[in-house]
Amino acid sequence: MHAIVFEELGGPEVLKSVDVPLPEPGPGEVTIGVAYAGVSIVDVRARADGYQVRALPFRPGLEVSGLIRAVGEGVTGFTPGQEVAAFISGGGYAEVVVAPAAAVFAVPDGLSLRTGATLPNTLPTAYALLHEVARLREGDTVLVHNAVGSVGTVAGQLARMxxxxxxxxxxxxxxxxxxxxxSGYDQVFTADGFDADVREATGGRGVDIALDPVGGKTFRRTLSVLACFGRLVSFGNACAAEPCPTRPGDVYPHGISVARFSILGMAASDPRRLRGIAERAFHTVTEGGVELPVSGEFALADAAAAHRLVESRAGTGKLLLRV
Incomplete structure (x- = not known):
């Protein structure tokens, strides 16, 4: 079968199409014939910086949709030919993938496999950030960085809902x-002046919740625009800077809370909790009208072009590889 791998770190050109053996499921696993694979900033950072790369060669890809091919020993609830989406720790850029059954979800009725590829990572991440970590309450004001990315597009809708x-x-x-x-946003600010714009928009009060996938200086500037008892959730470090420490003087005077969230970490440490979050998140699409942001599609062999678009910061929403 065909798969995309990189054997060294570098630019998009290091992504190569190779032939690899068809995988078979082990106990507690399934194999999936991939229809679509999601492209994320984590994939780009893995290729460029070695983020979460265990060894080379490495196959990127955290989320896929497709049809069950085979189920391993002890797996129940899945049958060959069933339409599913899966969250995996790497390897999604391929024609067939192995996935732990605990991280595989039936695609809800009425959703296409194309849309299903956005379910395992994007939607549960946005849902968890707002409802599980930041504890969104009615009347809260919310600030989201990278508002046009896949998570940001969904987070705006979920916050409004x-x-x-x-x-x-x-x-x-x-x-x-x-x-x-x-996508549910009332006002949009540019990154270079967002802190002053937030203060003006809120009359100096600040926001109750802020979601930050950028890190570095953006993290510290965001701390400065939180209201009393505000909650800042960091869920990435797209700028690849050293994490900024949170000093007592940043949080004590106004009761500010700072949390960090990684869906990769939760998938590894508590897949049962992730499944519960995912199932609640899926209801926002099937019953609540949240629209998932598929904005671009590339052939599997054109994975490098998809990575270039992510790095250019010119795209919006979710990019997919068509397998």
């Missing part, structure tokens, strides 16, 4: 504002 009184987004360029405004 969850009763937020105002939802503010941060983008790299106002050319992307229209996309964000269609």
């Amino acid at each position: 969850g009763g937020a009184s105002a939802v503010y987004g941060v983008v790299s360029s106002l050319d992307k504002a229209e996309h964000a405004l269609k």
Whole structure:
């Protein structure tokens, strides 16, 4: 079968199409004939910086949709030919993948496999950030960095659905504002001046919840625009800077909370909890009207082009590889 791997770290050009043996499921596993694989910033960082790369050669890809091919010993609830989506720790850029059954989900009725590829990572991440970690309450004000990314596009909708009184987004360029405004955001600010804009928009009060996948200086600037008892959730380090420490003076005077969340970490340490979050998140699509942000599609062999688009920061929503 065909798969995309990289044997060294570097630019998108290190992604190569290779022939590898068809995998077979072990106990507690299934194999999936992949229809679509999601492309994420984690894949890009793995290729460029070695983030979460255990050894080379490495096959990127955290989320897939497709049809069950075979089930391993002890697996129940899945049958060959069933439409599923799966969250895996790598290897999604391939025609067939092995996935732990605990991280495989039936695609809800009425959703296509194309849409299903956005389910395992994007939707549960956004849902967990707002409802499990930040504990969104009706009337809260919410700030989301990278508002036009896949998680940001969903987070705007979920915040609005969850009763937020105002939802503010941060983008790299106002050319992307229209996309964000269609995803539940009331106002959109650019990254270079978002802190001053937030203070102006809130009359100096600040926001109750902020979601930050960027890190570095952005993390510290975001701390400065939290309201009393505000909650900041860091869920990435896209800038690849050293994590900023949280000092007592940053949080004590106003009762500010800082949390960090990794869906990769939860998938590894508590897949049962992740399954519960995912199932609640899926209801927001099937019953609540949340729209999942598929904005671009590339052939599997064109994975390098998809990575270039992610790195250019010109895209919006979710990119998929068509397998």
